[in-house]
Amino acid sequence: MAYAQLLSCHFNCQNSRLSNPVQVASEVFRQSRGSSFLFRNSDTTQKNQRRIVMNMQEERASKAVHDSEMRIPHVLTVAGSDSGAGAGIQADLKACAARRVYCSTVITAVTAQNTAGVQGVDIVPEEFVAEQLQSVLSDMHVDVVKTGMLPSPGIVKVLCQSLRKFQVRALVVDPVMVSTSGDILASPSVLAGFREELLPMADILTPNIKEASVLLGGVPLKSVSDMRSASKLIRDMGPRNVLVKGGDLPDSLEAIDVFFDGEDFFEMHSPRVNTRNTHGTGCTLASCIAAELAKGSSMLQAVKVAKRYIETALDYSRDIVIGNGSQGPFDHFLALKNISQSSLRQDRFNPNDLLLYAVTDSGMNRKWGRSIADAVTAAVEGGATIVQLREKEAETGDFLDAAKICLKICRSYGVPLLINDRIDVALACDADGVHVGQSDMPARVARTLLGPEKIIGVSCKTPEQAQQAWIDGADYIGCGGVYPTNTKENNRTIGLDGLKAVCLASKLPVVAIGGIASSNARSVIEIGVPNLKGVAVVSALFDRECVLTETRNLHTLLCEAAAALTK
Numbered sequence: 001m002a003y004a005q006l007l008s009c010h011f012n013c014q015n016s017r018l019s020n021p022v023q024v025a026s027e028v029f030r031q032s033r034g035s036s037f038l039f040r041n042s043d044t045t046q047k048n049q050r051r052i053v054m055n056m057q058e059e060r061a062s063k064a065v066h067d068s069e070m071r072i073p074h075v076l077t078v079a080g081s082d083s084g085a086g087a088g089i090q091a092d093l094k095a096c097a098a099r100r101v102y103c104s105t106v107i108t109a110v111t112a113q114n115t116a117g118v119q120g121v122d123i124v125p126e127e128f129v130a131e132q133l134q135s136v137l138s139d140m141h142v143d144v145v146k147t148g149m150l151p152s153p154g155i156v157k158v159l160c161q162s163l164r165k166f167q168v169r170a171l172v173v174d175p176v177m178v179s180t181s182g183d184i185l186a187s188p189s190v191l192a193g194f195r196e197e198l199l200p201m202a203d204i205l206t207p208n209i210k211e212a213s214v215l216l217g218g219v220p221l222k223s224v225s226d227m228r229s230a231s232k233l234i235r236d237m238g239p240r241n242v243l244v245k246g247g248d249l250p251d252s253l254e255a256i257d258v259f260f261d262g263e264d265f266f267e268m269h270s271p272r273v274n275t276r277n278t279h280g281t282g283c284t285l286a287s288c289i290a291a292e293l294a295k296g297s298s299m300l301q302a303v304k305v306a307k308r309y310i311e312t313a314l315d316y317s318r319d320i321v322i323g324n325g326s327q328g329p330f331d332h333f334l335a336l337k338n339i340s341q342s343s344l345r346q347d348r349f350n351p352n353d354l355l356l357y358a359v360t361d362s363g364m365n366r367k368w369g370r371s372i373a374d375a376v377t378a379a380v381e382g383g384a385t386i387v388q389l390r391e392k393e394a395e396t397g398d399f400l401d402a403a404k405i406c407l408k409i410c411r412s413y414g415v416p417l418l419i420n421d422r423i424d425v426a427l428a429c430d431a432d433g434v435h436v437g438q439s440d441m442p443a444r445v446a447r448t449l450l451g452p453e454k455i456i457g458v459s460c461k462t463p464e465q466a467q468q469a470w471i472d473g474a475d476y477i478g479c480g481g482v483y484p485t486n487t488k489e490n491n492r493t494i495g496l497d498g499l500k501a502v503c504l505a506s507k508l509p510v511v512a513i514g515g516i517a518s519s520n521a522r523s524v525i526e527i528g529v530p531n532l533k534g535v536a537v538v539s540a541l542f543d544r545e546c547v548l549t550e551t552r553n554l555h556t557l558l559c560e561a562a563a564a565l566t567k
């Protein structure tokens with residue numbers, strides 16, 4: 001079968017949006033079957049050639065199955081090249097790779113740049129920027145476009161034209177105007193194009209305080225309160241969300257960013273990292289937001305993850321030396337290093353997320369005729385603050401498929417998803433972490449495999465196990481069975497006293513598990529130990545007719561009980 005025909009029938013499959021890989025494969029076979037008439041030689045040659053055709057068809061069909069399964073999230077960055085590779089296109093590529101997202105590139109300018117500053121800029125003609133945009137967007141499925149240096153009004157124009165022609169899920173605009181070294185990277189005439197065309201299309205704009213000031217006509221920003229006002233005024237220019245980055249705010253011990261979504265303000269605080277290696281933080285942050293959006297995160301969650309990633313990367317790279325200038329690049333690939341300094345793990349896990357911990361059960365879902373997607377959606381809608389996918393009977397492939405589905409749902413609600421027992425599944429789908437028991441893979445080995453960023457929970461029934469969990473680098477303890485349960489066979493009940501003993505033996509946050517429901521959750525919280533952060537529940541949520549109602553009720557009860565304790 002002619003290659004062009006194979007491609008075209010694959011293309012037709014994609015166009016008809018056959019979502020199931022098996023459907024895609026059978027469509028490839030169906031469309032390709034008629035074409036063996038191309039071969040009209042002797043019988044044997046015909047047989048051999050048919051075999052070749054069949055092999056090609058099988059290969060193509062399996063490729064079609066593979067392609068539809070393996071489409072990875074895709075960010076297109078439209079930005080300038082930095083020869084020193086700390087910022088620009090090079091930072092975007094590294095950030096996306098570190099966040100496990102594919103990144104294609106449209107180059108708007110080539111800069112001669114190093115750790116001392118920008119020595120030269122060569123702007124790519126707008127026609128050639130348009131050609132690059134056409135090449136990428138007409139061929140590849142781009143989820144999110146991220147923009148950096150847009151050095152001419154013509155480039156802003158052709159970009160907006162392309163964005164109108166090829167729809168993407170989100171547009172992240174980093175209004176690069178001044179480099180970290182103070183060099184001007186966009187002329188004032190670009191500002192008009194920004195205001196008129198690009199900003200109204202943006203899902204998020206990420207100015208630093210200098211850029212926010214330029215956008216507002218030179219108003220100085222000196223405090224967090226100024227940043228709040230600026231984010232509101234800038235949002236009036238069109239972007240749906242604004243993140244004003246306060247890293248350069250004078251007299252602040254913290255790096256404070258202000259996020260405004262049109263309704264609420266969120267202040268995001270992180271310790272200021274004392275390092276010269278900050279070149280490229282703006283590009284990296286915007287790319288990381290784009291990458292998380294491409295993976296399906298909500299905007300606020302994407303911003304939080306990106307900020308945490310930058311903070312961890314800066315901390316990890318604080319002492320590296322690249323170049324002789326005043327501003328060095330940092331290392332994007334900390335996850336590839338087997339580091340376990342607990343200092344790097346601060347803040348990426350919020351112990352308050354343990355308040356209402358929903359643990360899934362496929363048997364219960366089957367009993368009530370629910371898909372895993374329905375069960376998890378109802379739980380997070382109802383207020384579950386963290387979800388664990390616990391699939392005790394599933395084949396690895398099915399477990400992974402379920403994990404990908406749940407991850408998409410949880411990311412869109414900003415709720416972490418942990419995988420029960422299976423470190424390999426967590427790695428394969430880039431889940432937020434794992435929960436392991438005393439007979440599963442030891443937590444310290446899980447930590448080595450998962451790196452510093454992932455959440456690791458460990459089941460403990462005794463103070464000794466709790467102490468070991470801390471040494472092994474766990475983030476929290478699951479402690480039970482507090483009450484008898486039918487969900488886990490032969491599970492030893494340790495009661496409220498056993499729970500209290502485990503909590504007192506550890507600095508780690510603890511979530512209680514086993515036989516907990518609305519009828520007894522208050523008594524659990526009321527043991528009143530500060531590191532007991534919540535309850536983990538299976539049957540009281542999932543072995544019920546309406547998961548949404550049960551989760552809502554339990555969530556309200558837990559909030560009330562926790563609030564009563566702090567009075």
Ligand SMILES: Cc1ncc(COP(=O)(O)OP(=O)(O)O)c(N)n1
Nearest residue numbers: 421435436437438459478479513536
């Ligand atoms: C939050 C939480 N706590 C405890 C457990 C139990 O883990 P484990 O002892 O490994 O038993 P299984 O769940 O694997 O049967 C948990 N899953 N979650």
Ligand SMILES: Cc1nc(C(=O)O)sc1CCOP(=O)(O)O
Nearest residue numbers: 480481485487514515537538539
């Ligand atoms: C998974 C699990 N682990 C336990 C432990 O004691 O470590 S008890 C348990 C099952 C909890 O289910 P339910 O909320 O239906 O009682």
Ligand SMILES: [Mg+2]
Nearest residue numbers: 421436437440
């Ligand atoms: Mg286990």
